[in-house]
Amino acid sequence: MKRPTVAEARAGRAARPAPRITAAWIERAALHYLERYSASVEMLRRTLRRRVERRARARGDEPAAFAEMVETTVARAVAAGLVDDRRFAAARLATLRRRGASARGASAKLAAKGLTRDIVEAAMEAEREAAPEADTAVEAAAAQAYAKRRRLGPFRRPDTRALHRDRDLAALARAGFPYALARRTVDAEIEPDEG
Missing domain, CATH: 1.10.10 (Arc Repressor Mutant, subunit A)
Structure with a gap:
């Protein structure tokens, strides 16, 4: 029997429909993402929405139908302690400062990660209190x-x-x-x- 060429194999893969979107799939996607990256709640939410949109588009489904599943998965990750905005803000702020970010620049970058102003200000205040010098x-x-x-x-x-x-x-x-x-x-x- 003749083996298919690479192009034929790719065409066969493309013809297969994308698997269904389930709560278990969304949870696996969240865990896979969190194993690789530290994230804020909003970053996790954006990532899951993007993945759901991509798969829903491939299946011809409406992404809005899965919004509740995404929110449930995000809430479970927060409840399990896998995602903590305050911990993320403190760690990310330390990294940004070591790389040479100004206070204004670091605040803007943290806000872009989906952190609220209160959390950013708390992280900046904790940095000021932890510094032995002025x-x-x-x-x-x-x-x-x-x-x-x-x-x-x-x-x-x-x-x-x-x-x-x-x-x-x-x-x-x-x-x-x-x-x-x-x-x-x-x-x-x-x-x-x-x-």
Whole structure:
């Protein structure tokens, strides 16, 4: 018997109808997603809606008919402790700050993940309380991390540093850092082992 070619096998797979959308399938999709990624409640909801829409479109079903199943699955994930917006906000904020996000930039990114203003403010307040130094030191460390990652200011080659000073200040300002802090960061001198 002759084996089908790759194109024939793909055509056979495409001809098969997509499996039905069930509560068990939605729950498996949620667990699979949460095994791989940390997520907020809204991120999980958006992901499940997208998957349901894709499968419903393939089957010719109406995605709105499965909205209640998605909400039930999200509620079960929250009740089981698999999704916690406060825990997600704290972890994501720490990651963003290490990568050099300003307070304004981090707040905007957390809001884009579907977190409420109250949760974002609580995470920012917890960060301020946990920092042994002043709040400005946290922001200064983030500005330096951003400059290092983008190779701005003191992290540029010495012969091009003065030429790109204004551009570096603008990059830090666009990232959400105040002008005075951006100027201190760009004009700072670093030790060779710091860079």
